[in-house]
Amino acid sequence: HFNLLTTGAVGNSRHGYNAYEQLAIYYEHNARNPDQARQVVQQAIDELRRANQMGDIASSAYREIKAKFDHRMARLERKAGQTQLEAFDA
Numbered sequence: 443h444f445n446l447l448t449t450g451a452v453g454n455s456r457h458g459y460n461a462y463e464q465l466a467i468y469y470e471h472n473a474r475n476p477d478q479a480r481q482v483v484q485q486a487i488d489e490l491r492r493a494n495q496m497g498d499i500a501s502s503a504y505r506e507i508k509a510k511f512d513h514r515m516a517r518l519e520r521k522a523g524q525t526q527l528e529a530f531d532a
Contacts, residue, residue, distance in 0.1 A: 459507050462486035466514060480518045485512050 462482055469479035490508055493499040499507075 446484075455505070456507075459486060459490065462489075463510065463514070466518075470518065476518050476521055480515065480522070483511050483515045483518065487515070 462485065466479045466482040469475045469482060470489070487508065490499070490504060490511065494501075494504045
């Protein structure tokens, strides 16, 4: 399947991070694939860290964007934990 992340279409810009976020939302809510959503969020966080280390992003923008992705990742991980607990109860 066509993947924006591996083709380099998503990059280090506000639009790029918004694309990561929208793709994660799609996988979480529409495709109902939280594992893929977590992978997208992790890729975004990795890209964001690289940009921060290279000085390609302002520290205020880094903190703001990272907080959004950290929040989304925590929610996805909570959902994954609930799903695993439900599987054990079945």
